[in-house]
Amino acid sequence: MGSKANTTTAVARSIDDVSEHIFRQVEQSGALPPHLGAPEAVGAALCTLSRRLSGGEARDLAAALPSTIQAIVQPCATHRDEAPEVFSRREFLETLAEHLHIDTDQARAVSHAIFAAVEREIPTKEVTDIESQLPADLKDLWGRHRVEGSSHAERPADTSLAEPPPRASVERPAPDQLRGDVGADSTAAASSGDVPARRRAS
Template sequence: MSMQKQDQTQSWSGLGVGTDRKSFLDKVSAQIPEYEAERAVEAVFCALSERLSGGLVQQFREQLSPDVRELMVACHRHRGEEPAHLDRDDFYLMVANHLNAEPENVRRVLHGVFAALHTQLLEAESRKIEGQLPRWLQGTWAAARLQIDRPA
């Protein structure tokens, strides 16, 4: 009698529908294989926490599984500072600098991380978060949710 090894993915049973950290990072890697998934997630979360209100960041975090939630902390560079009202260019530049990436590749990074995030969130929460994002970020958020308009 042979035993088969089965890979198990923990399921998140909280408000969101997400999975464990490894599965989440695997989804990011599948979207943007040219970037280290954890660094890309950190760069996007760092910029989001700089741009969004503390209440929205907390609401966002609460939708994630506990081990994915650990990834969503403000960068060590920005802890203790009030969120800045970054415009689009500053936001994109912050993500690009964090990853040492070209600014023109940032939308693809955002789309990849957002697509993975949407697997962690309930549809209603995703729409609520979208409504509170800056207009220039809402399109990328919505496109990632609907799995359309993936930047090349």
């Protein structure tokens, strides 16, 4: 018992900030039953999801996760066949419910909370790559959470091209300044004797 408590304490101390933020988001969602901890729920949901993906995409998902959650999901993504398992949303929820000892309605609420928290912390490309491999009914659980608060969803793909360089507006003179400059140039030309050719001809 003491050994298990020490292990739990050691794991708790090693949680990275992003994983801790995800766990807190899930806990604050109100979706977790009292007996269920966020790390267990997050690991189960992501491992079950990874089974529906190709081996390569499952590994990409694991690699995109923050380190603490990655350590939980990595074995699920590594020790498996390359071909995805084929199952529906109903089967996904039943599998998750059985693993977490909850009913399917709770499994649906837990999945929504977990996927919303995770999608906000991984690149948008990874979110869409996963979504592209899921059947329509499972897309209702994954890929619907790119909302405000998502640091990746709101960031342009290439901000260097999205905004013009600030110096462009600084170097362009105002219209009044242009008129003043033209007048000054004409005055300078007249005083120096450099009169336009058409005027000299007349």
